[in-house]
Amino acid sequence: MSTTDGDSETSKGGGKNDASAPPPRQLTARGRDRRKKLLDFATQRFSENGFHPTSVSDIVDGIGVGKGVFYWYFPSKDDLLLEILRESLLDLRRSQRAQMKVYDDPLRQLEEGIRASLQWSASHPDVLRLVMFAWTEEPFAKSLRRGRRIMIQDTAKLVSAAMEDGLIKPGDATMLSTAIRGVTDELGRQYAVGDNPLSAEVLDNAVRFCLYGVTG
Amino acid sequence: MSTTDGDSETSKGGGKNDASAPPPRQLTARGRDRRKKLLDFATQRFSENGFHPTSVSDIVDGIGVGKGVFYWYFPSKDDLLLEILRESLLDLRRSQRAQMKVYDDPLRQLEEGIRASLQWSASHPDVLRLVMFAWTEEPFAKSLRRGRRIMIQDTAKLVSAAMEDGLIKPGDATMLSTAIRGVTDELGRQYAVGDNPLSAEVLDNAVRFCLYGVTG
DNA sequence: GAACGGCTTGACCGCCCGGTCAAGTAGTGG
DNA sequence: CCACTACTTGACCGGGCGGTCAAGCCGTTC
Structure with missing residues (x-):
């Protein structure tokens, strides 16, 4: 195996670890599901329509939920892409x-x-x-x-x-x-x-x- | 030479030639200069900042002209990119x-x-x-x-x-x-x-x- | 059944974007 | 000097965007 197991990405970096990072949410099974749906649907739309032309509303409308849902799972549209x-x-x-x-x-x-x-x-x-x-x-x-x-x-x-x-x-x-x-x-x-x-x-x-x- | 001379791109296409196309402007030397400046500056900014994040205002401000200038030379921001x-x-x-x-x-x-x-x-x-x-x-x-x-x-x-x-x-x-x-x-x-x-x-x-x- | 926290809603906000246009200015040909 | 056209200005507009939030719902826990 090439790295230590699990999903660790860097065992050690430069000085500090991740600089910012608001406390990551504690998700239930249902929550993880929604999050995944958002991720998948967004990936598809971004890739076929382009990132900027696809609005957050497009995404939430596409899976039939309110806008707040998006911002419950991701801090921003940019962060969503980074997450993908x-x-x-x-x-x-x-x-x-x-x-x-x-x-x-x-x-x-x-x-x-x-x-x-x-x-x-x-x-x-x-x-x-x-x-x-x-x-x-x-x-x-x-x-x-x-x-x-x-x-x-x-x-x-x-x-x-x-x-x-x-x-x-x-x-x-x-x-x-x-x-x-x-x-x-x-x-x-x-x-x-x-x-x-x-x-x-x-x-x-x-x-x-x-x-x-x-x-x- | 591989094609007929000049800048012709297609000697013959399908049915009609270019579908739309509002009469291309008749530019003076000064006009061609401005146009080129816009093209060059936009290319640079688009490439370093991204297309969408770079606004038309960024471009005209960058070369110190009014916004109308942009729309004198190009029908839209998208067309500018297509032109580049x-x-x-x-x-x-x-x-x-x-x-x-x-x-x-x-x-x-x-x-x-x-x-x-x-x-x-x-x-x-x-x-x-x-x-x-x-x-x-x-x-x-x-x-x-x-x-x-x-x-x-x-x-x-x-x-x-x-x-x-x-x-x-x-x-x-x-x-x-x-x-x-x-x-x-x-x-x-x-x-x-x-x-x-x-x-x-x-x-x-x-x-x-x-x-x-x-x-x- | 009260209390709690994960989750959801959608009206709302301020911003800024692409694009317009009425009013000019500058160069040029007569 | 006029007339004409190429060009320039920048205030302005409608709209859609990313993002917020007060309120409410639902499943669990005790």
């Missing part, structure tokens, strides 16, 4: 972990991580489209940069392990991981914009490409 | 044509076209960032799809010519052109988001990659 981004990252990493944990060989884990990444992208085109938007506005881009750093670190740990095991010739693990991220990222974008489904063939080629690039 | 997209495409294609016209060999022209494309991208990161946004909202995306089609056709003409000359083995010219477009597009995006300048080395590799992919 955050949870998507969590979910993607969770998929990777689940798919990797079957193996011990770090190179094999690397492969499964790449596969999981591509598969996740293929099944979440709406999120990917939203991410494309998010790169174009600073507060969101900031969150994405952080996510990218985290994922590259995840990968780098694997690459380093493989180097220590002599499976990959020694080198700059971070650089290699960045390259892999570049490939999966771009492939992922294809699913966001294009209309081709994920064929096993494409998947295999992408994996081979990355692995070949890493092992030399 | 349109003119960028025109400019890119102009660069390509200029750089290609020195050669007769279609394969060499293809190479120069790719080079020109990459160079143009490297020197217009702000436009590329705007384009990233534009893909996320339908009316703008529509314009981008049209632009892509045009550029792929440009390339396909060259590829076909090269096939006829026996420089490339016969095949689906459009598909190959689409692949090339994929490469230049993604490379371009690096300049929009990343911070690395365009090295001659990267340029050469990209060109070699495309050409190699095409000639087999």
